[in-house]
Amino acid sequence: MEVKLASSYGFCFGVKRAIEIAQKHKNSATMGPLIHNQKEIGRLKDDYNVGLYENLDDVQVDDTVIIRTHGIPKNDLKELKQKDAKVINATCPFVTTPQQIVKNMSSEGYSILIFGDENHPEVKGVQSYCDDDVHVILEPDELKNITFKYDKIATVAQTTRKKEKYLEIVNHLILRNKEVRVFNTICDATFENQDAARDLSKEVDIMIVIGGKNSSNTKQLLTICEENTTSYLIEDEKELNYTWFENKNICGITAGASTPDWIIQNVVNEIERI
């Protein structure tokens, strides 16, 4: 089987940075899974003894606690610092930005609108930086159920969301409010991987998307590839099913922003053997 890799795939800047930070702090532990990839978390545990706290109560004085790439809620961070733990912040800088924007805009008297999934850890963290009026939506339709406390609105987006949908929401806001302060907090890395996956999926017989099944950006890659060809999402090479490749000649490969190169390489090796 011939294998083609997308021109852009895998680790984004924030994930690369978080893993480097974790590797520099042996015998530490992360508050929440560092990234959305169980295998890489397993590797950090095996090779660097980087563990995982289930909750804040597990943290002891003088522990070294690494904050996950998606960030954590403001009060959790405050509590960690009060415990006299050594806090190492691996929050992606592109996530710290919307956190700080929400904090500043809220204190300047803006109502806050976050475009994103309210159950996603990144969004929960960003939302926690508003002490006043904050709303989270995924669809423009949801705006009709919202009454803003103020007539000045500040908006941020979850870093991995689609720009087109963000603009739709923002346009609704502009027509209905005196001032809308729009912060484009969407990260281009996600879209570079998506554009490359879209292009590649048009010229191959099958696409394999490698990544965590709970990773938002990995699932988006699968949706994009499915528009053009038969596509499968796997976490590693053990999930490959040989029947998928019958009568296929070229296999395209892409990977989510939390998928490490060593997993991708294992998958490529396995498919090339078919």
Add this chain to the structure above:
Amino acid sequence: MEVKLASSYGFCFGVKRAIEIAQKHKNSATMGPLIHNQKEIGRLKDDYNVGLYENLDDVQVDDTVIIRTHGIPKNDLKELKQKDAKVINATCPFVTTPQQIVKNMSSEGYSILIFGDENHPEVKGVQSYCDDDVHVILEPDELKNITFKYDKIATVAQTTRKKEKYLEIVNHLILRNKEVRVFNTICDATFENQDAARDLSKEVDIMIVIGGKNSSNTKQLLTICEENTTSYLIEDEKELNYTWFENKNICGITAGASTPDWIIQNVVNEIERI
């Protein structure tokens, strides 16, 4: 001929207010034409001796100077005050708002984008409140020729512009800049007249649009009516041409935001006689 008036037409809030101010200040003069309607300016001259300055040098100490609804450039206002003239500000509050926004945003380090016609007095006035980086455009296409000095952009719109086009421009900005602070300075009054004109023009045989031929909002009313029926723009009843009404049964009427009721009434009376 049967005549139907649009459900909303004529004077907007800012024009009504400016005329009331002028009528309260007999023997004054306006800096620039008070509104875009020569006939109404003539009436103010005849009935209240409200004159018109051609330029700043005409203003003498102790003169009473009325600022037009569209506003004047910041330095002109400063010069007037230095002349010890009595300055009465009839600038529409909906125009003062973008002037102040541009002033504040510019001093806070934003590049300014104005959506409007750079030759329109309102836009010239608003633009003058920026001491730093300011650009004026009418089409999203023009953005490609602009290099903003800062990565934070604040935008305002000429009060009489179309919202749809403003959103197009704003969307381009959001995709290309970290922060876009969007102020919706478009005045609804213009659109109430436009919506009513659109509805009426669909159910009549001919539309007469009454207003100044240099009035931006009057010309927009004509364009909207022409989409649905034969339409003519006139400044008063003397411009009516009887051949227009041959084989027509119902005539719709609308009027620009600077058109006084007495001119509209004269036109209605004349058409009803046909």
